[in-house]
Amino acid sequence: MKFVIAGKNIDVTQGLKSAVEDKIGKLEKYFNPDTEVHVTLSVEKERQKIEVTIPVKGSIIRSEQVSNDMYVSIDLVEEIIERQLKKYKNKLVDQQQSAGFFKQEFIEKDYMDEEEIKIIRSKKFDIKPMYPEDACIQMELLGHSFFVFCNAETDQVNVVYKRKGNTYGLIEPEA
Numbered sequence: 001m002k003f004v005i006a007g008k009n010i011d012v013t014q015g016l017k018s019a020v021e022d023k024i025g026k027l028e029k030y031f032n033p034d035t036e037v038h039v040t041l042s043v044e045k046e047r048q049k050i051e052v053t054i055p056v057k058g059s060i061i062r063s064e065q066v067s068n069d070m071y072v073s074i075d076l077v078e079e080i081i082e083r084q085l086k087k088y089k090n091k092l093v094d095q096q097q098s099a100g101f102f103k104q105e106f107i108e109k110d111y112m113d114e115e116e117i118k119i120i121r122s123k124k125f126d127i128k129p130m131y132p133e134d135a136c137i138q139m140e141l142l143g144h145s146f147f148v149f150c151n152a153e154t155d156q157v158n159v160v161y162k163r164k165g166n167t168y169g170l171i172e173p174e175a
Helices: 014-029 070-087 104-107 132-142
Strands: 002-008 034-046 047-056 059-067 147-151 157-163 169-170
Touching: 002 014, 002 132, 014 047, 014 070, 047 132, 059 070, 132 147, 132 157
Parallel strands: 002 034
Antiparallel strands: 034 047, 047 059, 147 157, 157 169
C-alpha cells in the first residue's frame, strides 16, 4: 500500500507516520500493493482526528475517527475500515469493476454479514421547487438531518444536509 499522509495543525512526526503505516498497513492483506491510502491527521482544540480515504474504482472506502489521543484515533479507524470491508465485500468487489484493487484471497473468502442492509420504510413526497436556503429551513422544521428538493435556480434535484458545527451542505448533480 502506498501512503499519502498529511497533517492539519499538526506536525506529522516519524512516530505518527510509523503508527499510521503499522496500523493501517494491516489492511494490506485486502488490497493490492499499489493501492493508495490517503491519511489526514488534524488537531482542533482537544480533538485528535484521523481521516482515511482509500479510492477504489467505482467506490471510496472512508472513515474518520476523533478522540483525545491521536494513537487511539488511529487504532479506531483501522478497525472501522476492516469492518466496512468485510461487511460490504460483495458490493465492493464487483467482478467487472473494482476486483483489480483487492487481493484474490479477500475476493474468494466469505465473510459473515454482520447486518444485511434492509430498507424497512419507503416514502413518497411531492418535490416542490425551492431555494437551498428555504430547503434548510424546511429541513430544520421537520427535524431531519437532510432534505431532498428541486432547486428553483437549476430545476434539478438537490440535497441539503446538516454538518457538524451547525453548518449546512448542498449536494447537486454534476452538469
